[in-house]
């Protein structure tokens with residue numbers, strides 16, 4: 001374990017098991033809806049989670065990525081900007097948005113609004129983590145891997161200062177790392 005990590009909150013094994021469960025659930029739900037979603041990962045945090053979960057989605061999906069970063073340090077700013085837009089049109093598509101974490105909910109609400117305004121038919125969200133205590137806007141992901149307490153976490157895509165995204169687990173970052 002890296003010495004900046006206080007404790008491991010979710011292990012790699014737990015993440016992989018949950019991805020298999022969620023992928024199966026998503027496959028069943030979309031088969032019933034008769035929709036094939038465009039799976040959209042929000043860069044960069046969703047990359048490891050997206051790579052794992054799509055292996056368990058038993059549908060002829062396509063994938064794409066968007067980058068809408070506005071997050072600096074440990075506080076979300078609310079106003080997001082598009083750093084990288086999707087390659088394809090979303091018109092009339094069913095979108096499955098893949099996020100690393102729903103925190104205040106501002107990012108998700110804004111991205112959902114943008115995609116709907118560009119003509120998406122529906123936007124559902126799958127998030128590896130959910131921190132409900134921090135929510136300031138009324139939004140929930142349709143699929144959540146793990147609900148976690150209000151602690152700053154890194155790993156499995158999540159960063160502090162662009163670092164630690166490569167950790168294979170979700171860990172709580174030591175306070176001294178971001179309070180120094």
Ligand code: XMP
Nearest residue numbers: 076102103104105106107151152153158159
């Ligand atoms: P909002 O507040 O808009 O933010 O829901 C979602 C984005 O905030 C980042 N975020 C975190 N990143 N550890 C991180 O490394 C955390 O504990 C954390 N909480 C929020 C993340 O980029 C997410 O997409």
Ligand code: MG
Nearest residue numbers: 042043045100
């Ligand atoms: Mg993010």
